[in-house]
Amino acid sequence: MGIPEAGPDARARPGAGPLLNLHAILPRSRANGPGARVVIWFQGCTLGCPGCFNPDTHAAEPRLLLPAAAVVARVVAASCNVEGISLSGGEPLQQPEGLLALLEGVRERTELSVLLFSGYTLAEIRAMPTGPRILALADVLIAGRYVRTRPPGAGLRGSANQSIHLLTGRYTLAEVEETPPAEVILHPDGSITFSGIADPGCL
Ligand code: SF4
Structure with missing residues (x-):
């Protein structure tokens, strides 16, 4: 597995920053880190973990293309209802320039915490060209491939081999581990969003 090449985020728009290819944005979740959080799922992942819960996020074809500045604006608009953002996927680190621009904008315009799934x-992230700068803007990193044969671990780890890294003093390990394993959100239009690390078939 190599270091990702520049993806769709490399197509910069004048004044709006890199483009992000996203799968979805959820303005408020309780199952993706401490407290209530905006969740941003990136679109595209080449890591190919067998049994991945989110296969719809793997294709790199454009799904929800937004300038990083527009995503920052959405986060700012939702910031009064949440304490942080969680970035998931797909693989956020496969859009490194867009991810970096998003994090810089969120840090500049809000006090929100940042939790990154990868x-x-x-x-591996430290060895990427933009990896250290991205890590410097995150509070918590949940890292490593999903391994189907390993049972879910505490604290947002989809499989027990994954690691929790407290990159700042913003949260304790206990606070990360208190995150509910799953949630089901019923929207006003009748649609349902499942979120979290638990298998929906086991709820
Ligand atoms: S578990 Fe994450 S890293 Fe692995 S294939 Fe799925 S989206 Fe990609």
């Missing part, structure tokens, strides 16, 4: 390990 299939890469901490060492």
Whole structure:
């Protein structure tokens, strides 16, 4: 597995920053980190973990293309109802320039905490060209491939081999581990969103 090449985020728009290819944005979740959080799922992942819960996020074809600045604006608009953002996927680190621009904008315009899920390990992220700058803007990293044969671990780990890295003093391990394993959100239009690390078939 190599370091990701520049993806769709490399197509910068004048004044709006890199484009992000996203799967979805959820303005408020209780099952993706401490407290209530905006969740941003990235679109595209080449890591191919067998049994991945989110296969719809794997294709790199454009799904929800937004300039990083527009995503920052959505986060700012939702910021009064949440304490942080969680970035998931798909694989956020496969859109490194867009991810970096998003994090810089969120840090500049809000006091929100940042939790990052990645299939890469901490060492792999540190070796990426923009990895150290991205890590410097995150509070918590949940890292490593999903391994179907390993049972879910405490604290947002979809499989027990994954690691929790407290990158700042913003949260304790206990606070991360208190995150509910799953939630089901019923929207006003009748649609349902499932979120979290638990298998929906086991709820
Ligand atoms: S890194 Fe995440 S999204 Fe990608 S295949 Fe593995 S579990 Fe699925």
